[in-house]
Amino acid sequence: MGTSASSSGAGTGAPFDPPWLDDAGAGIDSDYAEVPLSPGATPLDDGSSTEDGEDNQNPTTPPAGPAKAPPGRYQQARGALTGFVRSGSSSDLRRGVSSFVKKGMGGSSRAASRMRTSAIAASSLGGFLATARDGSDPSINTWVDSIKQRGLSAKETALEVVQKLIPTGGSVDEDSARHSMDHAIAHLYEVEPNADIFNLTDDQITNLMAYTVAFDVYNRVQLELGQVFEKLKYAPQLVQNRLGQVLDYVMVVVNRSMQKARAGGAPRAMREIANAALQDALTVFAES
Template structure:
């Protein structure tokens, strides 16, 4: 499940937002996150490279409020991931995607304290997704002289897709260092790779609005996916399955997360008004977490 190392998960009694979180995004260059993107029209049903997700992904207010169960305390409860690990273990045994949905739902509701607290805990994810969207909008529109110089240099060097991706990431998070920033950098790299897998003709220097939106969504999705692995990963280590079965199950979890975030992004962008990439990223993360929490 990515390259992250699984852990026993953050224990009970620890704060939902660790004290160092406020400074976690200081090295992220989000100076272009107020770049605007126009709304997207409705996409045809079923038209995606990702599989359809289990359970309900509508995530409207009435459903998500019932599933949010927002904790009034800033301290995590005892056994915060127990239910999520039980459901994920059942999914590993049966392959029933509704169990995977329930696992991630419990992870958001109880493990992270509900959609609002989860969005706060993952604010570095939305910050870096917005930074990526804003930067690549400026790359395409050629409105920033400093970025234009970098684009000219990058094109002249004939960078491979992977090298170009790494340079984009280093432009946005030049130093990093915190766990959240490193996780976000990893998610950006996974997102750019996924974009090239979906469309090998992608030009990172000339992305369409739709591609920029997709890339932001992929970044959010992979950071959610990686966080699930970090906190629930021991389930996969303890159960005895062949490597092939484990990889198949993990691919299903990844597809589910990608589809939920894609649907959340569509809902956010179908508002009919242009929105900043910062607003799109923040709203998409919150909407996706509400959808997860409703399962």
């Protein structure tokens, strides 16, 4: 899985944050991103939290520092991931993703700022589905009733949800968010075949938000590193297996960060939880 197209990645000297970034999430209906989510169980402390320091900034605030990417920004990441494809070594995988975040995207804080649309997409999806479940918005109630009356399949319903939240898209970030939402809902159905998209529990919504962020991070790795996997002369089955391992690694880290962000004694806005989870996950990736 991934975005609809890959590229050779951003080159040396390109700005870390493109000029259109501030408007990248404008095409996402984020009206429900502030809906609160109940606290979850407190996860075990794995030492990866970012309680203090620069990496705990709000991802929507671009961090201070050089605005231009350094020479060979992705060279180490490509080399490590090439080694990972050959060997299947988890250390090569972690080293490649770490370099991607630290050097390729300018560190975890800048990466979180660059990927802010991921948090917007996750929190918008979570807030919308929580509102649909609770029946607290008449306009959404009417829309849900119309979907149910059409007798759509689970896959078709997922597409309708994504289309409602991102009706137009257009930017690379919004297209990635669209794919990530779609894949996240599909993954939820794989894990829980009997899940009712309009009657999800808070735990299921948390998982769905984590899947959305994870798929977006995974998409970003493929998009920015270009065709590092496709150019290697290995059997397609091996390449797909390695890509699956990358996704599994990203999923584990993001899910843990999402659970950590949700833990606590009081409900928090989904946007706040998604921002914190994205920042924490990228910090874990950078330090791995």
